[in-house]
Amino acid sequence: MSELLNACNLLGWKTRERQDEILIEVCPFCGNSKFNFQISTSKFVYHCWACSVGGSLSNLAKFFPLGDTAKQRKILPKESEIFGLTIDDVNYLKIFAQFLELNKLEKNDKEIVNKFLEKRGIPFEKALEYKIRYSTAKIFIDEKLKKRYTNRIIIPLFDISGSLVYFVGRAVEENNPLKYCNCEIKRKRFLPVYLSKENPNTVILVEGVFDAIAVHRAGFSSIPLLSMNITDMQLFALLGIGFEKIVISLDPEEFTSSYKLFQKLIGVGLKPWVMLRTGQEDIDCLGTAKITEMINSLLLSNPDEVRESLLVGQVSHLLKARR
Numbered sequence: 001m002s003e004l005l006n007a008c009n010l011l012g013w014k015t016r017e018r019q020d021e022i023l024i025e026v027c028p029f030c031g032n033s034k035f036n037f038q039i040s041t042s043k044f045v046y047h048c049w050a051c052s053v054g055g056s057l058s059n060l061a062k063f064f065p066l067g068d069t070a071k072q073r074k075i076l077p078k079e080s081e082i083f084g085l086t087i088d089d090v091n092y093l094k095i096f097a098q099f100l101e102l103n104k105l106e107k108n109d110k111e112i113v114n115k116f117l118e119k120r121g122i123p124f125e126k127a128l129e130y131k132i133r134y135s136t137a138k139i140f141i142d143e144k145l146k147k148r149y150t151n152r153i154i155i156p157l158f159d160i161s162g163s164l165v166y167f168v169g170r171a172v173e174e175n176n177p178l179k180y181c182n183c184e185i186k187r188k189r190f191l192p193v194y195l196s197k198e199n200p201n202t203v204i205l206v207e208g209v210f211d212a213i214a215v216h217r218a219g220f221s222s223i224p225l226l227s228m229n230i231t232d233m234q235l236f237a238l239l240g241i242g243f244e245k246i247v248i249s250l251d252p253e254e255f256t257s258s259y260k261l262f263q264k265l266i267g268v269g270l271k272p273w274v275m276l277r278t279g280q281e282d283i284d285c286l287g288t289a290k291i292t293e294m295i296n297s298l299l300l301s302n303p304d305e306v307r308e309s310l311l312v313g314q315v316s317h318l319l320k321a322r323r
Contacts, residue, residue: 003067004022004039004041004057004066004067005017005022007065007066007067008022008024008039008066010065011064011065013025013026013028014026016035018239019239019268019269020040020041020042021038021039021040021041021236021239021240022038022039022041023035023037023038024037024038024039025037027048027050027051027053028064029048029051029053030048030050030051030053032048032050032051034050036048036049036050036240037050038236038240039057039060040236043232043233043236044056044057044058045057045233045236046060047236047237047240049160049161049237049240049241050161051161052085052159052161052163085165085185085189085190086189089185089189092183092184092185093164093165093167093183093185095145096154096156096164096167096183097164099133099135099154100131100133100154100156100164105128105133105134109133109134109136110124112134112153112172113127113132113133113134113153114127116153116170116172117132117153120210120214120284120285121214121287121288122213122217126217130155130156130213131156132153132154132155132156133153133154133156134152134153134154134172135149135150135151135152135153135154135169136150136151148169148181149169149181151171151172151173152169152170152171152172152181153169153170153172154167154168154169154170155167155168155169155170155209155210155213157190157192157209157224158192158193159190159191159192159193160191160193160195160237160241165185165189165190165192166182166183166185166187166190166192166226167183168180168181168182168183168209168226169181169182169183180208182226187226187227187231188231188232188233188234189233190234190237191223191234191237191238191241192212192223192224193221193222193223193241194212194213194215194216194221194222194223194224195221196216196219196220196221196222198219198220199219199220199221200221201221201243201244201245202220202221202243202244202245202246202247202295202299203220203221203222203223203241203243203245203246203247204220204221204222204223204247204249204275204295205222205223205225205230205246205247205248205249205250205261205272206222206223206224206225206249206250206283207224207225207226207227207228207250207251207282208224208226208282208284209224209226210284211224211249211282211283211284212224213284214283214284214286214288214291215249215283215291215295217288218288218289218291218292218295219288219292220291220292220295221243223238228250228251228254228257228258228260228261229257229260229261229264230261230264230265235264235265235268238270239268239270245273245299246265246270246271246272246273247272247273247274247275247295247298247299248261248262248265248272248273248274248275249274249275249277249283251277251282251283252277252278252279252281252282253277253278253279255276258274258276262274273298273299273301275294275295275298
C-alpha cells in the first residue's frame with residue numbers, strides 16, 4: 001500500500017486509508033469530491049461510485065504515473081476480477097436501456113403486469129416508478145433475446161449512481177419451470193442498490209429483486225444480492241457506499257447462509273444485524289407496515305449479540321431437520 005499511497009500523494013491527491021483501500025477525495029475522471037474514488041490494494045482495482053469508472057490498476061497507470069504496478073503485484077487481475085461493466089456489458093445493456101424508454105406498457109401489458117404485481121402488494125403506479133416493464137415477442141429483433149425474454153416481466157436494476165447494471169426477467173405463468181431468467185452479465189461485477197430517501201444510511205441485504213422492492217417501499221435502502229452470498233467485489237462496493245447500518249435478511253430458515261454472510265461482513269470490520277425468520281413467508285410477501293416494524297425492532301437490539309443468535313438458530317434448525 002505504501003508505494004501506491006506515495007504515488008497518489010505525489011499526484012497531489014488528498015487521500016484517506018481504510019483497511020486495504022485508499023480513498024481519494026476528488027475523482028480524477030468526474031471531479032466528484034466526496035472520497036468516492038477508491039483503490040483496492042489487495043484486489044488491485046479502482047472504482048468511482050459517482051461516475052462508475054473502474055478497472056485494473058494497470059489500466060489506471062496508463063492515465064496517471066502510479067509506479068510499476070506489475071512489480072507491486074506480479075499477477076494482475078483477470079478481466080473477470082475487474083469491478084464494473086465491460087464494453088460488452090455496456091453494449092448488451094444498451095438494448096434494454098432503449099427497451100425501457102420505448103416500452104411504456106400497452107393496455108394488455110398493463111393488465112398482465114398489474115395482475116402479477118398485485119399479489120405482491122405493488123400498485124401499478126409504483127411499478128412504473130421502478131421502471132418495471134413487460135416483454136412481448138415483438139419487442140426484440142434479436143432472436144436469442146426474443147426467445148429468452150418473451151412473456152416475462154422485466155425488472156431493471158441500477159447502481160448507486162443510477163446507471164442500469166442488470167435486469168431480471170420473471171415469468172408470468174406460475175407453472176413455468178424457469179421462473180427467473182437473469183441477464184448475461186456476471187453478478188460479481190456490480191452492486192444494485194435501491195436507495196431510500198427516508199432511511200438512506202440503513203441498508204437491508206436480501207436475496208431477490210421483489211424482496212428488495214418490498215423493503216424499499218417500507219422506507220429502507222435495499223440491495224438484492226441475487227443469491228445468498230456476496231462476492232469480494234460487491235463487498236468492496238458495499239464498503240465504498242458507507243452505509244451506517246446493515247441488516248442481513250435472507251429467506252426463512254437460511255441460518256447457515258445468513259451466518260456465512262455475517263462472517264464475511266464481520267471480516268471487513270462491519271457489524272451487521274441479522275433478521276432470522278422461521279416458517280414465515282418471504283419478505284416480499286409481507287406488508288410494508290410489517291417490514292418496517294420488524295426492521296425497526298431489530299435495529300433496537302444489540303448487534304454484538306447476533307453471533308450467538310445465529311448459532312442458536314443454526315443448531316435448532318439442524319435438530320429439527322434430523323427429526
